[in-house]
């Protein structure tokens with residue numbers, strides 16, 4: 001081919017696969033997991049059930065649900081060597097770097113590592129969903145020099161995560177909120193990290209290798225790292241009265257406002273709407289001064305951005321914008337937001353790998369070469 005083809009930078013607008021896992025309607029601000037609306041799931045379901053739904057493609061009956069939950073509970077403990085590595089890294093590394101390394105180590109304990117049969121893959125996904133949450137919680141404690149809190153089998157997945165992280169058993173409201181965040185982050189079609197997971201899986205590398213790729217991809221501030229970056233911005237604004245000045249100067253300086261904009265949603269992200277609703281309810285529950293201020297800043301920034309960029313450029317709040325104040329209301333610090341995203345998104349990554357291996361095809365797109373050809377080779381002493 002000599003004529004330059006149309007290049008879709010960032011694969012924007014390109015379909016790379018077909019999938020029955022989730023649908024993102026970016027024009028109308030809707031999201032479905034396996035056909036169920038995110039609003040219904042976040043109100044009526046829980047993370048374990050949603051994970052089952054994503055991975056198996058249907059809601060479980062009571063027996064299936066109980067077996068699934070039992071497996072997840074039994075797999076929460078981490079191997080000693082993994083704990084040691086977390087301890088060695090936690091104080092001087094970002095928790096996402098710890099997650100990437102410790103998550104990758106889990107491959108070492110899988111005696112059936114390269115089995116890609118559907119049932120074996122699902123079993124590995126259950127292990128990863130269970131253990132990545134423990135890795136996140138343990139990392140959160142060790143980075144602060146705090147002691148290990150063993151998992152508690154009387155608690156559900158998200159409540160146990162919060163318990164292992166904070167050492168306090170959550171109230172029913174706190175449990176609902178952390179579980180909500182796990183549900184809302186569980187799946188989102190071929191976003192950058194899921195796509196990267198699939199690229200690795202398509203080589204028929206093992207699922208731990210694919211997951212490690214996904215964790216690395218999720219770290220970036222244009223993707224999962226936006227939640228931590230949005231909180232940092234709110235802290236930098238400091239006082240709600242400074243919001244307008246800060247945002248205007250940032251936009252004049254061509255900076256991106258983290259937690260806004262999305263490749264697919266050109267309207268309000270439905271997940272952000274849900275987080276915003278629960279956050280506003282939380283404000284009625286006597287929040288700390290810090291959380292009250294953060295929400296005030298967030299609401300001012302939201303209004304400004306919608307006026308300036310929402311209606312004109314289709315840049316609206318995404319899920320990462322209101323997550324910060326909500327997590328802070330649960331006592332979770334900013335560096336832990338993206339690790340929680342990893343622990344939640346494992347369900348979606350896993351579901352995609354199971355689906356993709358059903359009909360695997362190596363990913364190998366093309367790039368248009370713009371360099372010279374047939375350049376004469378000059379020996380090093382003659383250059």
Ligand SMILES: CC(C)(COP(=O)(O)OP(=O)(O)OC[C@H]1O[C@@H](n2cnc3c(N)ncnc32)[C@H](O)[C@@H]1OP(=O)(O)O)[C@@H](O)C(=O)NCCC(=O)NCCS
Nearest residue numbers: 221222223226255256257258259260261262263315318320
């Ligand atoms: C998510 C994101 C990368 C998607 O971007 P995209 O579809 O590739 O769109 P582009 O980066 O091409 O941006 C299109 C235009 O909108 C602007 N824009 C996009 N997001 C913006 C933001 N958060 N703040 C300010 N301007 C933004 C760009 O500067 C660009 O402006 P221009 O046309 O004048 O050059 C982008 O919106 C972004 O960087 N958001 C902040 C990070 C974030 O919250 N990520 C989490 C997503 S869930």
